[in-house]
Amino acid sequence: MxxxxxxxxxxxxxxxxDPxxxxxLTLDQALEQPDPAQWRAxxxxxxxxxxxxxxxxxxxxLRIRADLLDWTAHLLEKNWLPYTDWQEVIRETRTGGIRFAIPGPRPSSRRAV
Structure with a gap:
């Protein structure tokens, strides 16, 4: 895949x-971009x-969120990572998602400025 x-x-x-x-890109051309490979749990x-x-x-x-950060650092060394939806996996750990249930304190919903 x-x-x-x-x-x-x-x-x-x-x-x-271009040369x-x-x-x-036009909008239609941008929408032709292939979907990324999906991580599944x-x-x-x-x-x-x-x-x-x-x-x-x-x-x-992947027991706690800090483990996810360690794996992310490791995966960033892989040249194929941009062709996956790892970014969405990371986003799901903050907002909740169906792929992972990582225990530990949830980050604050307030963002630092």
């Missing part, structure tokens, strides 16, 4: 990059595609 997303994203970028390296025995090549993070390594 990730290889397909990377390939399709590269083709999309090449298609709309000077700029990317200028499930038990290994519940894997819907156990034979596929996956990047796995054991649930035991």
């Amino acid at each position: 990730l290889h397909r997303v990377h390939r399709d994203s590269s083709r999309w970028t090449q298609r709309y990059t 000077h390296g700029g990317l200028s 499930h038990h290994e025995t519940c894997d819907p595609d156990p034979e596929a090549v996956h990047y796995r993070i054991p649930a035991a390594k």
